Amino acid sequence: MIIVMEADASEQQIAEICAYVQNLGFEPHRSQGVETTIVGIIGDDRRLDANVFRALEGVGQVIPVLKPYKLASRDFQPQDSLVDIGNGVVLGGPEVAVIAGPCSVEGEQAILEAAQAVKQAGAVALRGGAYKPRTSPYGFRGLGEVGLDYLASARVATGLPVVTEVMSPAQVEYACERADVLQIGARNMQNYDLLLEVGRTRKPVMLKRGLSATMNEFLLAAEYILSQGNWQVILCERGIRTFETHTRNTLDLNTVVALKGLTHLPVVVDPSHGTGRRELVLPMARAAVACGADGIIVEAHPIPDASISDAQQAISPAMLAELVKDVKAISQVVRKMAVVA
Amino acid sequence: MIIVMEADASEQQIAEICAYVQNLGFEPHRSQGVETTIVGIIGDDRRLDANVFRALEGVGQVIPVLKPYKLASRDFQPQDSLVDIGNGVVLGGPEVAVIAGPCSVEGEQAILEAAQAVKQAGAVALRGGAYKPRTSPYGFRGLGEVGLDYLASARVATGLPVVTEVMSPAQVEYACERADVLQIGARNMQNYDLLLEVGRTRKPVMLKRGLSATMNEFLLAAEYILSQGNWQVILCERGIRTFETHTRNTLDLNTVVALKGLTHLPVVVDPSHGTGRRELVLPMARAAVACGADGIIVEAHPIPDASISDAQQAISPAMLAELVKDVKAISQVVRKMAVVA
């Protein structure tokens, strides 16, 4: 961390800052510029809060030099992490994975049919919600544990690994026994007790970006999971909230590219929530793969208009088959392209 | 809910929409405009998801007529809710309450001194975090249950009611025994299991607005708590995330005024998180009271620069005393002003 003193900071103020740094167990390093004095902090200062210094007298600016996350960074692990979610499906490797399924598990037969449709269309994993976070307490909140049982049956019947959301630490154990990937939804990206709980399991976790989470906050949420020893973390960009309302969210592919540079973790894209509109799903899935996403997770339903929730963004099995085909075609082209930076 | 068909919707599409509405257990009401047909849905359609209709063929727009929340609305309860948090302090009534204290409980002696300073400055309740949500897993996450014990001691010593955050359902019981108001932080505004859990208690709850929560989402989060029978909910505006970064957040006083019109629940304002800068706290507290806030919750510390967390936004006891004085002065003036709309 570098502390840039104000131009008119007094000698005493500078001395106090240095003493303050020493009290915290770090070594201050003072260097005199022409217009201002700079105090550097020596050591791994990730656990220091830059704001603590900002409040001190005579301090102009405080500039972190180290990235705030460590385990998630490429500096720490240069090579790509591979996350094996079962049945030979690996995220972060050469194949772009398509994960698909209904927004929520609607019944035993329903999820089975959905799984079969998804498999036939070429997707390699099944998504489906047993616990549904709903903005209104009056909405359908999912089938709960029974829904997880149905998902497990669909997994047995089709062989597809299952991705499903957990919303609370108490749900994690049951979900671990029935699913292959625990999903943390956007609303819970900073539900730290939940992050720590899934961090204590050894199940792959798909962490969705919060609606207004910066890239740094997203990586720090992943760091919570990694810090518990669970290295199987998949990041998922699913759109951010902006002033633009003609789409449900603004899919931020810039961040997908930036993430691939900064972290070794696989990054998948959810064009369903990222757009909120069925007709945009296919083009945005193509774009996501073209800029380097490791996978696509998408809402698909045997009869989209009959979906209990999120009907307007669910795609049909026919569209899903197109999506799988397109993703492969673009992925093959992109893989041959040069990395020039 | 009103469904506006597309101008070129076919007779069959209209008939299918009507049948669909009936299948959901509602009565469709068709009316023929000149350019388009309109299908109204009769009944309390709050539990219907407008998006379900948006996906159907021939549908142009879907317009909810009812507000999505019910128990929280002034239509449901026209008179102001009064929330008694103990020791004679009532939110939502004629007195504007000032709640103050350190960001986090730093130790037994520290919180006691802070409580005494806060009381002496004229604040009527104590805030302080035993569980601290931190963006980084490497930050100080609070003292936990011991911190709650210290808070309880400070309460006994000063008589001040205590406001403290819970981050997870498992923490609620212990906190209920030691604190007077359970705070739900901004990051957890849509942590639904937590909302339901505090809804099952009969403790006052202070619900902070999420960083990117719309007013509707904020009221629906309150509705989660109310729906469990806990009517003692206090809303807290604490700044939203926008493109502007020179302040930590953008304090949205527009929404405070709008909330006072739409809901009977008390609304308090947090100018500490809402600005993130000590020198803005006092002026924005004044503004909050001038536009009708029922209370101010503010970070104060005996020695602000020595605060473990959020130092740059904590105010000193002297500033807090000014704040209490100013809030009273403005409140008295505003109370005499006419309501003209």
Place this chain on the structure above:
Amino acid sequence: MIIVMEADASEQQIAEICAYVQNLGFEPHRSQGVETTIVGIIGDDRRLDANVFRALEGVGQVIPVLKPYKLASRDFQPQDSLVDIGNGVVLGGPEVAVIAGPCSVEGEQAILEAAQAVKQAGAVALRGGAYKPRTSPYGFRGLGEVGLDYLASARVATGLPVVTEVMSPAQVEYACERADVLQIGARNMQNYDLLLEVGRTRKPVMLKRGLSATMNEFLLAAEYILSQGNWQVILCERGIRTFETHTRNTLDLNTVVALKGLTHLPVVVDPSHGTGRRELVLPMARAAVACGADGIIVEAHPIPDASISDAQQAISPAMLAELVKDVKAISQVVRKMAVVA
């Protein structure tokens, strides 16, 4: 336009609304729902301001049925507009055009060398600013008319059509004589006198989206130009301003796809301003083409680090050559893909 009355609107209020509509020269059409009354307005009500009705007593909601823009919409002209910018380069047709060049014209020799490098790399048109909008009055604001002369020379020497920005109505005439496409920058998207002025020319216009312009506002800005009889309008998505600051802007490809559905005008993407970081330009250009953009406009400089302005987002000729190659490869794959909606 549809006016949904409040549930408790009186008969007199409804009658007054109907009278009001008639006074404006339109026919009201009243239809009685169960919970509320609806008043439809018959006729082309685009020139009516929905807000006028929102203020009237008893009005609950006002819902526009017609799109606010007309000439720009696909309803008005279903087939794609082709904009010929000279030398055989057509925007909106089967070929994806790459337009490249330095941020600003730095000198006669400099722009000539840049043009030659750009041409050699495979780009089909030259961009370069003679008038530079700068946030600070102390920044380099471009060479002005001399810069336009240099651009004209580079055009003669290379045959590349020239795209250049105009910032004020007074600059339009001189620019028309020396350039092939008049660019309206993001800051001027709602500079209406400028829009009308370029609308009165018969030069192709590249209209960049404003930093916080909604899709509707963007199309209405295009409508200003079209309304003056100039049909050669190219839309350019160049990133919007959001809370995320690790990239200069957030490139909104969702809107590119949505625009291709709603308007017949060609849509190009600027990944330089859309990301602000050199290493993101190439991947995001790939993504833009994958989701259907008609062209890419990009900042390229013979020696990027020596660029007077926007150095950190300019790419080298070698990267530009890669970009041109990649854009072609992806475009060929995408062109064969099915349109499934």
Place this chain on the structure above:
Amino acid sequence: MIIVMEADASEQQIAEICAYVQNLGFEPHRSQGVETTIVGIIGDDRRLDANVFRALEGVGQVIPVLKPYKLASRDFQPQDSLVDIGNGVVLGGPEVAVIAGPCSVEGEQAILEAAQAVKQAGAVALRGGAYKPRTSPYGFRGLGEVGLDYLASARVATGLPVVTEVMSPAQVEYACERADVLQIGARNMQNYDLLLEVGRTRKPVMLKRGLSATMNEFLLAAEYILSQGNWQVILCERGIRTFETHTRNTLDLNTVVALKGLTHLPVVVDPSHGTGRRELVLPMARAAVACGADGIIVEAHPIPDASISDAQQAISPAMLAELVKDVKAISQVVRKMAVVA
């Protein structure tokens, strides 16, 4: 400016940076930290673009030390600027000014009646638009020069100074002869030719903040005007664009307080555009004064519902009289309050 090199920057890279700085006519000052090397730039580097350095090899971060604006800053002029707009009305002094009037000049008789109503309600200046920026080309765009003539008549009849918008350099001369304050609208905050043109006059200018302008950009736009020798600049906060849509904009009072600290220019607040809803205007005007605004500019109309534009945010003469009274009452209380920072 301070350049923080990357931890692994080579000696040659550091030397090249130093040489680069010298080439630009500045003196580099190198200081060796423990983890990294820092290169300071000596001299008034406001005209340097930090981004130029960001692109160079080995550079980690570039931190501006000087504020980007100079003439607008309190460092340059510590005491408050007083802007006299005529008839004894001074912005920036002890009196809080209320400026009111219709959105647009609707006719000679109409503006006269409006002016008389505004005066009677206690406002000290008249606002009214002759040139109206409209999102749609099909909206009412104002009466133009005739509207300015009518405003001049209303000024003669009532003695009220007149505030009116100019949208293009060509309109400035005529407006100067008929009005007392030239308003630059939010959409034109970065229309630099217009800023320079009003900067060349010696008329007071009211500069409205752009919809997505940061505080720095706002002050730099003011700097454009000041740099031409026109020191009579009034800043106006009128709401920013955020994700929240239940109000037309989000009034950012945080920035009003921050501006009062950073600049000597007077700051007024527009609660009409800042909220977009009549019932919020009065409470937010109170809040604006409570946090230190120098004036309020508000849309008022003799018969608000009959206003041609912006009807839903216009207030009646009776509400305006309340507003004037409330503003005075709060202003008197706030003036006595201590400045504690």
